Amino acid sequence: MIINFWGNLKELLRPQFRGLNRIEYELRREASVKDIVEALGVPHTEVGRLTVDGRDISFSSIGSNNDRMDVYPLCPPVDVLTATLLRPEPLPGITFAVDVNVGKLATLLRMAGFDTFYRNGISDPELIEVAVREQRILLSKDTDLLKRKAVVFGYLVREIHPEKQLAEVVRLFGIQGQFKPLSRCLRCNGLLRAVEKEHVIDQLEPLTKKYYDSFRQCRRCNNIYWPGSHRDKMLALLARYGECQDIA
Ligand SMILES: [Zn+2]
DSSP states (O other): OEEEEOGGGGGGSOTTTTTOSEEEOOOOSOOBHHHHHHHTTOOGGGEEEEEETTEEOOTTOBOOTTOEEEEEEOOSSOOTTSOOSSOOSOOSSOOEEEOGGGHHHHHHHHHTTOOEEOOTTOOHHHHHHHHHHTTOEEEESOHHHHTOTTOOSEEEOOOSSHHHHHHHHHHHHTOGGGOOTTOBOTTTOOBEEEEOHHHHGGGSOHHHHHHOOOEEEETTTOOEEOOOHHHHHHHHHHHHHSOOOSOO
């Protein structure tokens, strides 16, 4: 079959095909188009649309040597809340599960208020299990992880710098207007709530006790947050990548 890979998908192809737009691929056994695309190096999570002779097809379609298939990348903004032929069961909301190879991105997403699962040292099967069970978008730099069949919504993070990774993910999913800064615990992903100073005063360092009056506490791990200098830095960082309208 003839397969055309479009846009940035060309860079994900196996080394012998990398950068090529048009690949002649001889099928020797029955295979789904998902398996064919992945055998050439591209995780199915990166595919936004598949067509044969201009007709949209699903991942489970069986390839044929007579076909001419076009494979298109994800096109921002990717709408994970609406059913498509490739992903017929949409997500109930935009939440993330972040792989250890992009750990700092998890902190930045939580800083922006997005519900983000992250656990240091978690195994690949456990991470996939969480992403599938909790209907989260899996973010990783591991192409093999994203090729796993159980993963439906995922994204191969290309950028190296964490801030650029945040910008990349925010742009791809079109969530620039959904930032809720300082609403979520950076340590455990729990939601924060305002607490009276007198309720947490025993847990504060002397200088914090002296200079700050407004506190928030994680509902899950009880970690305490206050508007120190890090708050302004965080808000400045977030303002570069999204709209911080709802500042907690
Ligand atoms: Zn917490």
